[in-house]
Amino acid sequence: MHGGCLCGAVRYEATGHTVFSVNCHCRDCQRTSGGAFTPALFVPETSITISGEVTYYESTADSGRKISRGFCPKCGSQSFAKLEMLPDIIGIRAGTLDDPSLFNPGVDIFTSSAAHWDFMNPDIPKFQREPG
Numbered sequence: 001m002h003g004g005c006l007c008g009a010v011r012y013e014a015t016g017h018t019v020f021s022v023n024c025h026c027r028d029c030q031r032t033s034g035g036a037f038t039p040a041l042f043v044p045e046t047s048i049t050i051s052g053e054v055t056y057y058e059s060t061a062d063s064g065r066k067i068s069r070g071f072c073p074k075c076g077s078q079s080f081a082k083l084e085m086l087p088d089i090i091g092i093r094a095g096t097l098d099d100p101s102l103f104n105p106g107v108d109i110f111t112s113s114a115a116h117w118d119f120m121n122p123d124i125p126k127f128q129r130e131p132g
Contacts, residue, residue, distance in 0.1 A: 001043075003096040005077035009052045012079070012092070016047025019089055021103060025118065026062055026110035032069060032078055036118035039094035040081060041103055048090055054080065062110070063130060107131065 004011040021041040029038035054070040061067045063085070070080030081091035094103035108120050112128040120126065 001092070001102055002098045003079070003092065004098070005052075005072035005075055005079055005096065007072065007075035007077070009074045010050065010054055010072040010077070010079055011052060012048055012050045012096075014043045014048040014092060016044045018043055021094075021106045023105045023108045023120070023124070024110055025108060025114040025120075027113050028059060028061060028067070029110075030113070030115065036115050037108075039103060039105060040091045041094060042086070042089045042091045045082075045088055045090045048092075050080075056080075056082070062113075 001014040002012070019042045023037045023039050025037040030036065032038065053073055055073045056068040056070050058066055058068045066084040068082040069078050070082070071078050077096065079093055079096045083089065083091070094100055097103060105124055107125045107127060109127045109130050111120065111126045114120065
């Protein structure tokens with residue numbers, strides 16, 4: 001999988017398998033995406049090569065754990081996420097893929113925070129918070 005930010009200053013190539021893929025409806029993801037949810041896939045961190053400068057912003061998630069979101073400092077595009085609870089995994093925003101059709105969400109998470117105008121695919125499993 002290949003992808004990058006809006007301006008092209010950050011590019012990546014992920015050669016590993018997708019560990020899991022989600023549509024996250026938590027309030028933090030709504031705020032950082034400006035939309036109803038964040039579509040993301042997660043791969044082993046050792047399987048991704050990133051070129052260009054990435055700036056990470058750390059916050060505390062609803063779970064109480066830390067999450068670091070990686071942005072291009074030139075255009076502001078968020079491309080990556082690192083979760084404290086999964087230290088060897090990196091998240092990739094599906095919209096940054098050169099071929100976004102490669103993204104197939106496996107679950108909807110934090111649906112308890114979903115906006116009333118958010119339409120969710122009824123065929124995808126739902127979790128009120130994060131899966132156990």
